[in-house]
Structures are given as C-alpha cells and as structure tokens.
Amino acid sequence: MNAVEIISKKRDGQKLSKDEISSFISQYLIEKIPEYQMAALLMAICLNGMDYEETGWLTDVMLNSGKIIKFPEPDFIYVDKHSTGGVGDKVSLILAPWVASCGVKVPMLSGRGLGHTGGTLDKLESIPGFRTNLSLEKFQSAVERVGCVITGQTEEIAPADKRMYALRDVTGSVESIPLICGSILSKKLAAGPRGLVFDVKCGNGAFMKSISDARVLAENLTGVSKSLGRGARALITDMNQPLGKYAGNLLEVIETIEFLRGNYSRDLYEVTLELSIEMLILSRQYIDAGSARNALIEKLKSGKAYDKFAEMVVNQKGDLDRFENKLPMNQCKAVIPIASDTEGYIQGFDTLGIGRLIVDLGGGRKRIEDKIDHLIGIEFHKKIGDLVKSGEIIAMLHTNTKSSAENESNILKRLIKIGREPVEVPRLIKERIY
Amino acid sequence: MNAVEIISKKRDGQKLSKDEISSFISQYLIEKIPEYQMAALLMAICLNGMDYEETGWLTDVMLNSGKIIKFPEPDFIYVDKHSTGGVGDKVSLILAPWVASCGVKVPMLSGRGLGHTGGTLDKLESIPGFRTNLSLEKFQSAVERVGCVITGQTEEIAPADKRMYALRDVTGSVESIPLICGSILSKKLAAGPRGLVFDVKCGNGAFMKSISDARVLAENLTGVSKSLGRGARALITDMNQPLGKYAGNLLEVIETIEFLRGNYSRDLYEVTLELSIEMLILSRQYIDAGSARNALIEKLKSGKAYDKFAEMVVNQKGDLDRFENKLPMNQCKAVIPIASDTEGYIQGFDTLGIGRLIVDLGGGRKRIEDKIDHLIGIEFHKKIGDLVKSGEIIAMLHTNTKSSAENESNILKRLIKIGREPVEVPRLIKERIY
Numbered sequence: 001m002n003a004v005e006i007i008s009k010k011r012d013g014q015k016l017s018k019d020e021i022s023s024f025i026s027q028y029l030i031e032k033i034p035e036y037q038m039a040a041l042l043m044a045i046c047l048n049g050m051d052y053e054e055t056g057w058l059t060d061v062m063l064n065s066g067k068i069i070k071f072p073e074p075d076f077i078y079v080d081k082h083s084t085g086g087v088g089d090k091v092s093l094i095l096a097p098w099v100a101s102c103g104v105k106v107p108m109l110s111g112r113g114l115g116h117t118g119g120t121l122d123k124l125e126s127i128p129g130f131r132t133n134l135s136l137e138k139f140q141s142a143v144e145r146v147g148c149v150i151t152g153q154t155e156e157i158a159p160a161d162k163r164m165y166a167l168r169d170v171t172g173s174v175e176s177i178p179l180i181c182g183s184i185l186s187k188k189l190a191a192g193p194r195g196l197v198f199d200v201k202c203g204n205g206a207f208m209k210s211i212s213d214a215r216v217l218a219e220n221l222t223g224v225s226k227s228l229g230r231g232a233r234a235l236i237t238d239m240n241q242p243l244g245k246y247a248g249n250l251l252e253v254i255e256t257i258e259f260l261r262g263n264y265s266r267d268l269y270e271v272t273l274e275l276s277i278e279m280l281i282l283s284r285q286y287i288d289a290g291s292a293r294n295a296l297i298e299k300l301k302s303g304k305a306y307d308k309f310a311e312m313v314v315n316q317k318g319d320l321d322r323f324e325n326k327l328p329m330n331q332c333k334a335v336i337p338i339a340s341d342t343e344g345y346i347q348g349f350d351t352l353g354i355g356r357l358i359v360d361l362g363g364g365r366k367r368i369e370d371k372i373d374h375l376i377g378i379e380f381h382k383k384i385g386d387l388v389k390s391g392e393i394i395a396m397l398h399t400n401t402k403s404s405a406e407n408e409s410n411i412l413k414r415l416i417k418i419g420r421e422p423v424e425v426p427r428l429i430k431e432r433i434y
Numbered sequence: 435m436n437a438v439e440i441i442s443k444k445r446d447g448q449k450l451s452k453d454e455i456s457s458f459i460s461q462y463l464i465e466k467i468p469e470y471q472m473a474a475l476l477m478a479i480c481l482n483g484m485d486y487e488e489t490g491w492l493t494d495v496m497l498n499s500g501k502i503i504k505f506p507e508p509d510f511i512y513v514d515k516h517s518t519g520g521v522g523d524k525v526s527l528i529l530a531p532w533v534a535s536c537g538v539k540v541p542m543l544s545g546r547g548l549g550h551t552g553g554t555l556d557k558l559e560s561i562p563g564f565r566t567n568l569s570l571e572k573f574q575s576a577v578e579r580v581g582c583v584i585t586g587q588t589e590e591i592a593p594a595d596k597r598m599y600a601l602r603d604v605t606g607s608v609e610s611i612p613l614i615c616g617s618i619l620s621k622k623l624a625a626g627p628r629g630l631v632f633d634v635k636c637g638n639g640a641f642m643k644s645i646s647d648a649r650v651l652a653e654n655l656t657g658v659s660k661s662l663g664r665g666a667r668a669l670i671t672d673m674n675q676p677l678g679k680y681a682g683n684l685l686e687v688i689e690t691i692e693f694l695r696g697n698y699s700r701d702l703y704e705v706t707l708e709l710s711i712e713m714l715i716l717s718r719q720y721i722d723a724g725s726a727r728n729a730l731i732e733k734l735k736s737g738k739a740y741d742k743f744a745e746m747v748v749n750q751k752g753d754l755d756r757f758e759n760k761l762p763m764n765q766c767k768a769v770i771p772i773a774s775d776t777e778g779y780i781q782g783f784d785t786l787g788i789g790r791l792i793v794d795l796g797g798g799r800k801r802i803e804d805k806i807d808h809l810i811g812i813e814f815h816k817k818i819g820d821l822v823k824s825g826e827i828i829a830m831l832h833t834n835t836k837s838s839a840e841n842e843s844n845i846l847k848r849l850i851k852i853g854r855e856p857v858e859v860p861r862l863i864k865e866r867i868y
Contacts, residue, residue, distance in 0.1 A: 004603075004605070004606050007477075007605060008606040008609075011477065011480060011481065011606050011607070034469070034470075035468070035470040036469040036604070036605055038470070039473040039474040040473040040474065040607065043441075043473075043477035043478055044477055047481040048481070167470060170437070171438070171473075172438050172442040173445070173474065175442075
C-alpha cells in the first residue's frame with residue numbers, strides 16, 4: 001500500500017493496520033516519504049483519531065525507532081510516572097526517591113519546561129553540579145544501583161517522535177490525543193518501565209481544562225499502555241491553583257527537601273502520596289493500597305525517603321550542601337510581599353497566568369535557547385478557600401530586579417482572586433482510571 | 435496571523451477570512467510557506483470543508499495567481515460550460531460551435547483525459563493539424579472573431595492551482611468539494627466567461643456516483659460562482675452508460691460531425707441541447723428557454739452550427755477534409771463486433787470499466803507522458819432498456835491488434851449486462867440547479 005492510500009484511508013476515518021503505520025513511519029524516517037505526506041497524515045489523524053490499538057502500534061513504531069532499555073525479567077519492579085504538567089508540580093522530585101526508598105525502581109526520563117509549565121530537569125539543575133545528561137548506560141546502571149534516576153532524553157530515544165513533534169508543531173497537529181499519547185509513551189517506554197502511572201492535571205493551569213478532556217487523555221494513556229502490555233493507572237488531579245507552597249525552579253527544590261524532611265503542605269502531600277501508592281501497586285511489591293501507604297509513610301518518617309533523594313543527587317554529581325548553604329533563598333535581588341487589599345476568601349488563581357508570569361520574569365523559557373534564572377518564583381501563603389484579612393500577605397514574589405517589582409507584583413495580585421463568599425476547596429484527586 | 439494559526443483555525447472547523455486565505459496562498463507561492471504546511475491546511479479543508487464564501491475567496495486567490503482574460507463590458511455574452519467528465523462525453527465539441535452559431539461567445543479552456551474519462555483536447559487532436567496550444571492573445575481574439583475556441587490551459591493560467599493540485603494528488607486531498615471547486619473555477623474563470631454552465635455527471639461512469647454527492651458538487655459550483663459575481667446554472671445528467679454512440683477520441687469527433695449534420699442519438703441530443711439552452715439564457719441574448727431552444731434547433735437544421743464547427747477547426751489549423759478522407763473509420767487494424775449470447779434487455783453498463791478498457795487499449799493515458807492512439811474506441815449499438823436478440827451485435831470494439839482482440843472483446847462483453855427483465859431507461863436530466 002502506498003503513502004497516498006494510507007493517508008486517504010485515515011482521511012476517510014478508517015482504521016490503519018500495524019503494517020501501514022509501521023511502513024509509513026519507517027519510510028518517513030529514511031526520507032522516502034516526504035514531510036508534506038507526513039503532515040497530511042498527521043492532520044488526518046488529528047481530525048479522525050485513532051483507537052487504542054492503532055495508537056499502540058503508532059507508539060510501538062516510534063518507540064522502536066530508537067534505543068530501548070531492557071531490564072531483567074520479571075520487570076514489574078520498574079515503574080515510572082508521567083505528569084501532563086502544571087504550575088508548582090514538583091511531584092517527580094519527591095516521588096522518585098520516595099518510591100525508590102520502598103524498594104521500587106524508578107527509571108525516569110524527564111523533560112524541560114514547556115509553555116507555562118515547569119520542567120523537572122530545569123528544577124534539578126538548581127542544584128549545583130546536578131547532571132541531567134546521563135548516557136543510557138549510566139542511566140540503566142544507576143537505576144539498578146540507586147533505585148531512581150531523573151535525567152533527560154538522549155538523542156537515541158525515539159527519534160521518530162523528535163521529527164514528528166517538530167512537524168506537528170508547525171502544521172497545527174499538536175492537539176491530538178493519539179499523537180500526544182504516541183509522543184509521551186514512546187519516550188517514556190524507551191526507559192524500560194513495566195508500569196506507568198499518569199498524573200493527568202486538570203484545571204485552569206493544565207493543558208486539559210475540563211474533566212472530560214482530562215478523562216479522555218487519561219483513558220487513552222492507560223488504554224494504549226495496556227495494549228502494549230504495560231501496567232498503567234491514571235489519576236486526574238487538580239490544577240486550578242499552584243501545587244504546594246512554591247512555584248519556580250530553585251524554590252521547588254527547596255520545597256522538595258522540606259517535604260522529605262517532614263514539612264509539607266497538605267495538597268502536595270496528598271497528590272504525591274496517592275501517585276506513589278499507585279506506583280507501588282503496579283510494581284507488584286505491595287499487596288494493596290493500605291500496605292503501600294503504610295510503607296511510604298514509614299519511609300518518609302524514618303528519613304529513608306530523604307536519604308534516597310540525597311543518594312540520587314550525589315549519584316548525579318549534585319552538591320546538596322552547597323545548595324543548602326546558599327540559602328536563605330532571599331539571595332534573590334527582590335522578594336516582594338503581596339498583601340491583600342481586602343478581607344475575604346481566596347476564590348481562585350489564574351494558574352495559567354501565574355505560570356506565564358514566571359516565564360516572563362525569566363524563570364522559564366520562551367524559546368528553546370533561552371537561559372533560565374533558577375531563583376525566580378513565587379511563594380504562596382494562601383490556597384483556594386482560605387480566609388485572608390486586609391493587609392495580610394498572600395504571596396511572595398521572588399524576582400531579579402527591584403525596579404520592575406511593583407509592576408510585577410501588581411500583575412501577580414490580579415491573578416489571585418479574593419471575594420466575600422466562602423468557596424469550596426477543589427478536590428485534589430478528581431478521578432482514578434485503572 | 436501566522437501559518438500555524440490559520441491551519442489550526444481550519445482544523446478546529448472555523449471559517450477562514452479572505453485575508454487569511456489570500457496570505458496563506460501567496461506566501462506559499464513565494465515559498466515562504468513550505469509544502470508541509472500547505473499539505474496540512476489542504477487536509478484540514480478536506481475534512482472540515484469551506485462554505486461558499488470561503489471557497490469563493492480561495493478560488494479568487496487561485497484565479498488571481500495567474501493571467502485573467504478580460505472581455506469588454508457588458509460581458510454577459512461570454513459563457514462557458516464545464517463537465518465533471520464521463521465516458522463518451524463529447525458535448526463540448528458540439529455545444530461550443532452550436533451555441534456560438536446563436537451569437538453567444540464561448541471562451542473554452544479545456545483539459546486532457548483524466549482517469550477513465552476522455553479529454554476534449556485529446557479528441558480534437560484526432561483532426562490533423564488541430565492546434566490546442568493557442569496563446570492567450572490568440573485565444574481571446576479568436577473568441578471575438580469566430581465566437582468559439584477550445585484550447586488548453588497555458589502555464590499562465592492559475593499557477594496556484596497547478597501547484598496545489600500536484601500536492602493534493604500526493605497527500606490524499608483530491609476528494610474535497612471546496613478544493614475541487616477552487617481548482618475547476620480558478621481555471622475556468624481565467625478564460626473570462628461571465629456565466630458558467632455545469633454538467634455534473636452522475637452514475638457509475640462519473641466521479642460522483644450518487645445523486646446526493648452530485649447535488650452537493652453542483653450546488654457548490656453554482657453557489658461559489660455566484661458568490662464571485664458570475665451567472666451559474668448546473669444540470670445533473672446521467673452517466674450510467676456511455677453518452678451517445680461512440681466512446682474514443684477519433685470516434686467522438688466523427689459523432690460530433692454526424693450530429694452537426696443532423697444525424698444524432700437521442701441521449702446526446704437531449705443533454706447537449708439542454709446545456710446549450712442554459713448557456714443561451716445565461717448570455718442574456720434569449721428571453722426564455724423556449725426561444726433559446728428554437729434558435730438552437732434552427733441553427734442545427736440550417737447547417738449554421740456545423741459551419742461554426744468547421745470555422746473553429748480551420749481557425750485552429752485543423753484539416754477537416756483530410757480527417758474525413760481518412761475515413762471509413764475501419765482504418766483501425768481490428769474492428770470486432772460484440773454479439774449478444776442471449777436474448778434479453780440491456781440491464782446496464784459498467785461505464786467505469788468501459789472507460790478503463792479504452793485507456794488500457796491505448797485510447798487514454800495512464801501516465802501524463804503516455805501517447806494516445808486516437809483510433810481506439812467503442813461503438814455502442816444498444817442502450818439501457820433496449821431489447822437484443824441472441825447473436826445480435828451490441829457493440830463494435832475498435833482496437834489496434836487482432837491478436838488480443840478476442841480477449842478484449844470478452845472483457846467488453848462482460849461490461850454490458852443483459853437480462854430477462856425489462857428495465858427503466860435512466861432519466862437523462864436528473865436535476866437542475868440554478
């Protein structure tokens with residue numbers, strides 16, 4: 001079957017076969033199928049969709065376009081987590097060592113900030129010396145030795161995704177559930193996990209604004225993973241306000257360390273714990289949620305989770321002492337308190353706006369070549385539903401110039417809505433999709 | 435607005451503005467927008483459609499990418515016809531001089547055979563010396579002087595269509611009503627007609643198999659033409675059997691000459707007359723269908739229509755005497771009679787199969803560079819509903835080798851179905867869309 005026939009089949013809403021998907025992509029990778037034919041197929045997929053089986057085949061072909069790590073069987077113990085991204089989402093930093101401290105192996109290939117959301121690698125690079133560019137060999141041996149690693153994807157991982165994503169980006173086919181699944185899963189599965197837990201964020205700071213969109217993505221990610229023989233569970237979690245106390249690269253590492261030392265905010269604790277429980281269950285090392293929960297609580301209390309974090313940092317050449325000695329964190333040129341003008345309840349956050357403000361201040365990238373100022377960020381003193389008095393501090397803006405700070409803090413103030421009416425606190429775990 | 439935003443807008447089913455369409459195509463033509471972005475937009479249009487106004491803007495931009503002939507105002511007298519193509523469809527050859535003999539000007543830019551359907555230019559080139567590559571200047575002056583011209587599109591006509599069609603052909607976006615409309619109309623309108631009559635063929639030998647598909651195309655062609663200020667009328671006509679007595683390039687010219695000399699088959703006469711009436715009405719030279727019909731019948735009877743045909747042929751350097759002296763037409767190496775094996779009624783023709791058989795025998799092109807054997811064709815002695823006796827000749831196959839003739843005539847025989855039951859004759863004019 002030739003390229004035009006395959007494109008036409010998808011254009012007409014028909015299901016492609018494994019051979020058709022495989023031959024199209026492999027021909028594309030050797031330049032036998034030109035960009036314009038791939039662009040047409042991607043748009044047809046974007047508009048006519050793919051079922052789990054087709055998306056699984058697509059993922060498999062993309063995955064097999066590059067190197068894939070194989071861990072020894074039985075490999076249930078190797079489990080990873082993926083988040084669709086949000087503001088203040090430092091869950092990976094805490095969860096990887098926490099879960100590893102319970103005896104589960106976490107081979108985590110992670111990414112950088114995308115749009116208004118932060119990136120795990122950017123956060124970790126706040127730690128002096130921390131290496132996020134391990135070779136796949138070092139990555140694999142560290143998973144076995146330490147139990148958890150967080151590093152960047154190498155060029156050898158899913159090159160098909162790299163080319164297809166670049167093309168989607170310039171041809172309007174980014175917003176497609178099967179293509180998003182193929183892209184996420186081909187990169188995640190290359191690291192060799194046998195199980196995957198998905199944290200699908202939902203709310204005004206997430207890519208999925210509505211619960212129905214989030215549910216479709218969660219169902220697709222788990223359904224496709226299962227069609228490829230992997231264990232998979234998804235939680236849909238709230239992203240209508242920044243998660244935890246801090247948003248910003250260095251600030252989120254500080255929060256991670258505080259968390260692992262036993263000082264955490266309720267929302268971050270609940271989301272991280274629930275995701276970690278799912279990982280422990282997928283690993284088949286724990287018989288049920290209760291025993292997984294008990295193990296996690298014990299490892300946190302005993303300091304074993306923190307020790308694992310420190311071990312991971314050392315293994316990746318990070319200098320935690322230097323990081324902590326550089327604190328207090330007000331080494332930032334300007335730390336501006338944001339006080340409430342009125343008394344009332346926090347009604348909500350413009351979470352997308354907060355993410356964008358951090359990027360605008362230099363705490364994230366607008367273009368791939370931009371440098372990040374790791375010190376930039378925001379400290380949140382209040383959450384949705386909290387009562388605030390007039391003049392009470394609701395947030396602290398960490399920025400790098402005093403000159404523009406007044407303007408910036410006014411922007412931030414407008415992103416936090418305060419009103420007379422008491423409001424309901426959003427449910428953190430909105431749905432579980434197994 | 436940038437290219438990705440325009441693609442995304444159409445992907446999301448929104449209406450594009452005139453500026454967006456115009457800037458996208460003009461940027462494409464100067465290579466500022468690459469093929470893959472155009473491929474993505476074309477697929478999005480293919481799947482999400484365009485309304486008449488958008489399609490009109492698209493057509494207008496494509497039209498204005500090349501030269502456009504302007505006739506003096508008031509220009510109602512300049513009227514052209516377009517057929518979506520069929521087997522045995524020699525209507526243009528008859529209609530152009532017939533209508534011109536009634537004082538209407540027919541500036542006809544025509545095409546070559548496409549798929550299983552014949553092409554007007556290929557047919558006319560059966561006449562020795564006939565030129566189908568007039569310059570636009572010669573074309574325009576001949577319209578004024580002779581009243582009708584049929585020639586090929588030059589490179590100067592709608593270059594945007596040429597590039598976009600080539601891309602659609604390799605990216606699965608040929609089958610799209612707005613893109614088909616844009617392609618047809620941008621080429622047709624470049625020749626300067628003020629009115630257009632569409633012959634939308636419908637049936638097993640047409641591109642539109644169902645009446646509903648044909649209706650949508652007819653409504654779009656007329657609707658978009660009107661949105662561009664042109665008069666437009668469409669007839670949906672039957673293509674469940676070859677039109678007239680002959681299919682094949684030289685044979686169809688013979689049938690044209692016979693027709694204009696007063697010897698015609700009923701179906702070809704009715705379709706050509708009805709389309710000609712519509713052209714006369716659009717020209718505003720005739721007050722109603724009755725007076726248009728009377729004029730046409732008079733010009734045919736008096737020989738004025740034939741004279742106009744001969745004048746057009748001479749003007750385009752064709753040698754009608756040499757053409758007629760080379761007859762009888764059994765100069766073909768093999769003219770094979772096809773006799774019925776049984777008694778019964780003609781139930782139907784596999785008209786697509788017949789068109790393909792003629793192409794296979796060398797009477798049409800499979801690739802653009804193929805040479806045509808003008809002598810190849812089929813003579814039909816029977817039509818749907820006709821009673822045939824066992825052994826009676828139903829068709830004559832004109833082919834170029836005796837050796838394979840038996841095989842070929844068996845193929846042809848299988849394409850004509852004969853059965854016991856009397857059948858209804860298909861209605862020739864199925865619908866009129868004004």
